[in-house]
Amino acid sequence: MxxxxxxxxxxxxxxxxxxxxxxxxxxxxxxxxxxxxxxxxxxxxxxxxxxxxxxxxxxxxxxxxxxxxxxxxxxxxxxxxxxxxxxxxxxxxxxxxxxxxxxxxxxxxxxxxxxxxxxxxxxxxxxxxDANLFALGELLSGKAKTYAKSMCVTIGTGTGSAFIEHGLLVKERSDVPENGWIYNTPFEASIIDDYISKRGIMRLAAEQGLPSGLDVKELAELSRSGHEGAAAVFHQFGTNMGRAFLPLIDAFQPEAVIIGGQIAKSHDLFGRAFLEQLQGVTLQIEYVEQTSxxxxxxxxxxxxxxxxxxxxxxxxxxxxxxxx
Structure with missing residues (x-):
């Protein structure tokens, strides 16, 4: 059976x-x-x-x-x-x-x-x-499989995270946040979760004067069509992401950052600004389309x-x- x-x-x-x-x-x-x-x-x-x-x-x-x-x-x-x-x-x-x-x-x-x-x-x-299971799946059959040390992040309604070293989740060590969770790490006026998430993008869109009814997918389509305000939203999001992640990367020293979640599907819009904040850091950035x-x-x-x-x-x- x-x-x-x-x-x-x-x-x-x-x-x-x-x-x-x-x-x-x-x-x-x-x-x-x-x-x-x-x-x-x-x-x-x-x-x-x-x-x-x-x-x-x-x-x-x-x-x-x-x-x-x-x-x-x-x-x-x-x-x-x-x-x-x-x-x-x-x-x-x-x-x-x-x-x-x-x-x-x-x-x-x-x-x-x-x-x-x-x-x-x-x-x-x-x-x-959810982030632990995403990381475990990536380790078993995805992009984390080829790296000894990786930082896995999911970006959607919030920021999920997991740190992997030699096939094990790292949760309680001085070079990672408690439980391997970065969402409540202080950043700017609040925490990472308020910036590197859907609501972080919505806040940036509001600052650009864009209609409040637009979702992330619609904003991405606007940006790809050449809308300057929408493009500015994703550029700033990528900048924020790089600045938020850089101290975590410096501490853990991963070989790769593996990024999933719904917002990862818009990496063509924020990826360059993200990388600009990581100049001088040697690591691979991998985006996962099928997070689930x-x-x-x-x-x-x-x-x-x-x-x-x-x-x-x-x-x-x-x-x-x-x-x-």
């Missing part, structure tokens, strides 16, 4: 999901973008997660199968080990603050017989930081590690039983 996993890449506006084979490959025609419904009440949001799981399972083109795991790439703050969200103050996912998502989801999945029979008896639900694909690969690996850990603990218990 074949085994599959369901992967979630959770954002403030959208949830991207895919079915993964037991080898970590994204199954054909299963990558779907759903609305995040991040402002919904707890019950409606949990129902939404369960509905996505059901819809994704329905996409599995296999007669005999089980789902061995469900993995979530979730932004923080979040207790990833226990599956508890601590996001608040940003008008997204407020109603699941302090909620144990693992317990709540397992309870709901177990109460639906048609869904329950598709799940392996020992299936796992796991969570980790790398994140899904990371989710698959996380699930396998969790399953292996369960297996080791089970074997240890059996040995103890025989000794007693």
């Amino acid at each position: 074949n085994e599959y996993a369901i992967a979630f890449d959770v954002g403030g506006l959208f949830i991207k999901s895919a079915v993964l084979s037991s080898h970590g490959n994204v199954c054909k025609d299963t990558m779907v973008i759903y609305p995040a419904k991040a402002k919904e009440e707890k019950e409606k949001l949990l129902e939404h997660f369960v509905s996505i799981i059901q819809q994704q399972i329905n996409k599995i083109n296999d007669k005999w199968f089980k789902v061995f795991g469900i993995g979530f790439a979730f932004p923080g703050p979040f207790d990833y080990e226990n599956g508890i969200s601590y996001i608040r103050g940003i008008d997204k996912f407020e109603h699941i603050y302090g909620v144990n998502l693992r317990e709540e989801l397992m309870e709901r999945l177990g109460s639906q017989p048609g869904l329950k029979k598709k799940l392996s008896p020992n299936y796992r639900i796991v969570f980790d930081n 694909h790398s994140t899904f690969v990371g989710v698959s690996k996380l699930l396998r590690l969790a399953m292996d850990q369960d297996s080791e603990q089970s074997e240890g218990s059996e040995r103890l039983d025989k000794l007693s």
Whole structure:
């Protein structure tokens, strides 16, 4: 019987999901973008997660199968080990603050017989930081694979980050911020997250007198069409990015900075200004177009590690039983 996993890449506006084979490959025609419904009440949001799981399972083109795991790439703050969200103050996912998502989801999945029979008896639900999983995916099958030391960044509604050295995440060391998270690093009048993000671009657009209703994609199209104000927005964004990242690069000394997230798709507009701030620094800049694909690969690996850990603990218990 074949085994599959369901992967979630959770954002403030959208949830991207895919079915993964037991080898970590994204199954054909299963990558779907759903609305995040991040402002919904707890019950409606949990129902939404369960509905996505059901819809994704329905996409599995296999007669005999089980789902061995469900993995979530979730932004923080979040207790990833226990599956508890601590996001608040940003008008997204407020109603699941302090909620144990693992317990709540397992309870709901177990109460639906048609869904329950598709799940392996020992299936796992796991969570980790979205930037960590992106970095893990890049390390396994992406651009970080060729470097011994890299700084991975995702830029979207906020700034996600992870630092990799010799195949391991570096979280607690003097040359990286705490947890490897750069979002709350002081920068200018606030923190990096307020500048190197969608809202950072929106603020620059407002300063240029551009209409407030434009999104980043529309601003990028304006810039590519020759609009000077829109071009100035991305040039300043790249400058800010270089100035914000330079101290972090100087401290960690990566061989490469690997950049993903929705805003990375506009690197043709801000990349030159970014590099101008890094003159004299020897490193490679790599942009990733399919961030979620790398994140899904990371989710698959996380699930396998969790399953292996369960297996080791089970074997240890059996040995103890025989000794007693």
